[in-house]
Amino acid sequence: MTKKGDMLYAWTNDADIQKKAELGGAVTTLWKYALESKTVDAVLAVTKGVDLYDAKPVVITDPKDLVKTAGSLHCGTLLMPKLIKKYLGGTHHTKIGVTVKGCDAMAFYELAKRKQLDLDRIIMIGVNCGGSVSPVLARKMITDKFGVDPNTVHKEEIDKGQFIIEYEGGHKGISMDELEEAGYGRRANCRRCKMKVPRQADLACGNWGVIGPRAGKATFVEVCSEKGANLLDGAVKKGILATEPANPKGLEIRGKVEGAMLKLGEKWRKKDFEGLGAGKDRLKKIMSETSRCMKCYQCIEQCPICYCVDCTTKNPVYVPPGELPVSFMFHLIRYAHIADSCVNCGQCEEVCPSEIPNALFMHAQQVELEKMFGHIPGVSMELxxxxxxxxxxxxxxxxxxxxxxxxxxxxxxxxxx
Incomplete structure (x- = not known):
C-alpha cells in the first residue's frame, strides 16, 4: 500500500492516453480513475484553445474527454482556485479534482482558510513548475529571438534550462538565462517563485528525477497525503496505472534541480526588490507606477485573496468615483487587505491594461511582512x-x-x- 512520503515512478496502461500523453501520462490516468470511481464529480483542467498561446479552462465529467487535456501549456497563465470560487460554487456541493501549480496550491489554501472553498471536497494533483510565459510576450519572443513565425509553432516546452519550440520545419531551443536577460522568458512573478514542488497538493508530479529506462516515459510522483495515496492505489488496483519505486539517484537529481530553482528564485527576488529601492524611494516609485491605473478592477477580479462582496475600494468615501488619476488610496486599501497573504501568482500584473507591475509591489510587501510576523501564505492553514x-x-x-x-x-x- 502506498503511503504519504513515498516517491514513485508512474506510467499509464491506457492505450488512448499513451498516444497523447507526455512523460508517462500518470496525471491524466489518475483523473480518469477519479472520475470513473466517483472519487470526484468533475475535473477542472486546462486545454489548448485556438492555439498553444490560448489556455482554456474546462470542466470535465466524462473520462473520455480527459485525453484532450494531456500535456502542458507553458504559455497558459490561468489560476484555478478563483475559477472554482467564482463559477463552481466553491466546491460546497461538488467534489472536484484539479491539477495545480505551486501558486494554485497556495491560493487554494488561502481561500480555504477564509472558508471560501472546502479542501475536503478537493483533490489536488500538483505539477512541478519552473514558470510560465505570458502568451503575448511568448509570441513576440518567438518572433524576435527565435526568428520563427509563432503561428507555425505546434509545441513548446521548458527543459534543461531552455525554452524549446517545435514548428513547421524544425525545432530550436534557447537558454532561459539568455531570454530573461533580454527581457523575455518567464513571467516576473514566476522568476521570483520558490514554490516549485507543490507539496500542499495530494500528489506532486513531474519529470525531475526520472532517469534510466523510464526517462521520458514515466512521471515522478511524490505522495503528499492519504487522499493522494488512496487515489494512486485505486488506479493501480484497477490496472490502468503502473508504478515502481523511484531510482535513488533520481531522488538525488530531483533534489538538486529543486535546489537550483530555489536559488534562482532568490536571485530574482534580490534583483527585483532591490530595484524598487527602500523607504520613501520605494513609496515614490510605487506611487509613480500606479498613477497609470484606470481602476478597471481586473486586479481585484483575478486576485485569489480578494473575495469581499462589499469592497472598500468601491466606497466613495475612500476612493472618489470618476476621477483620473485614481486616488492612491485605491492601492493602499489593496495592499493593506492582501499583502500579508499574497501568493505571488502574478494575476494582478498579468491582466493589467496599464502594465503596472502590481505583483512586484504586492510580493515585495508580503516578503517584508513575512519577516516581521513570520506568516508564510499558502503553505498551511495558519491565519x-x-x-x-x-x-x-x-x-x-x-x-x-x-x-x-x-x-x-x-x-x-x-x-x-
Missing amino acids: PLMAFVEEKQERARLANTGSDMIYENVFNPVVKK
Missing part, C-alpha cells in the same frame, strides 16, 4: 494576523472612536474607549 480582526466590529469601533489603530484590540484587548 494571517489581519484575519484575527473581526472586520465589521472593527469598522464600527473606528467609526465610533475615530481611531486609526486597526490592530489595537488584538495587541491590547483590555483597552476600551
Whole structure:
C-alpha cells in the first residue's frame, strides 16, 4: 500500500492516453480513475484553445474527454482556485479534482482558510513548475529571438534550462538565462517563485528525477497525503496505472534541480526588490507606477485573496468615483487587505491594461511582512494576523472612536474607549 512520503515512478496502461500523453501520462490516468470511481464529480483542467498561446479552462465529467487535456501549456497563465470560487460554487456541493501549480496550491489554501472553498471536497494533483510565459510576450519572443513565425509553432516546452519550440520545419531551443536577460522568458512573478514542488497538493508530479529506462516515459510522483495515496492505489488496483519505486539517484537529481530553482528564485527576488529601492524611494516609485491605473478592477477580479462582496475600494468615501488619476488610496486599501497573504501568482500584473507591475509591489510587501510576523501564505492553514480582526466590529469601533489603530484590540484587548 502506498503511503504519504513515498516517491514513485508512474506510467499509464491506457492505450488512448499513451498516444497523447507526455512523460508517462500518470496525471491524466489518475483523473480518469477519479472520475470513473466517483472519487470526484468533475475535473477542472486546462486545454489548448485556438492555439498553444490560448489556455482554456474546462470542466470535465466524462473520462473520455480527459485525453484532450494531456500535456502542458507553458504559455497558459490561468489560476484555478478563483475559477472554482467564482463559477463552481466553491466546491460546497461538488467534489472536484484539479491539477495545480505551486501558486494554485497556495491560493487554494488561502481561500480555504477564509472558508471560501472546502479542501475536503478537493483533490489536488500538483505539477512541478519552473514558470510560465505570458502568451503575448511568448509570441513576440518567438518572433524576435527565435526568428520563427509563432503561428507555425505546434509545441513548446521548458527543459534543461531552455525554452524549446517545435514548428513547421524544425525545432530550436534557447537558454532561459539568455531570454530573461533580454527581457523575455518567464513571467516576473514566476522568476521570483520558490514554490516549485507543490507539496500542499495530494500528489506532486513531474519529470525531475526520472532517469534510466523510464526517462521520458514515466512521471515522478511524490505522495503528499492519504487522499493522494488512496487515489494512486485505486488506479493501480484497477490496472490502468503502473508504478515502481523511484531510482535513488533520481531522488538525488530531483533534489538538486529543486535546489537550483530555489536559488534562482532568490536571485530574482534580490534583483527585483532591490530595484524598487527602500523607504520613501520605494513609496515614490510605487506611487509613480500606479498613477497609470484606470481602476478597471481586473486586479481585484483575478486576485485569489480578494473575495469581499462589499469592497472598500468601491466606497466613495475612500476612493472618489470618476476621477483620473485614481486616488492612491485605491492601492493602499489593496495592499493593506492582501499583502500579508499574497501568493505571488502574478494575476494582478498579468491582466493589467496599464502594465503596472502590481505583483512586484504586492510580493515585495508580503516578503517584508513575512519577516516581521513570520506568516508564510499558502503553505498551511495558519491565519494571517489581519484575519484575527473581526472586520465589521472593527469598522464600527473606528467609526465610533475615530481611531486609526486597526490592530489595537488584538495587541491590547483590555483597552476600551
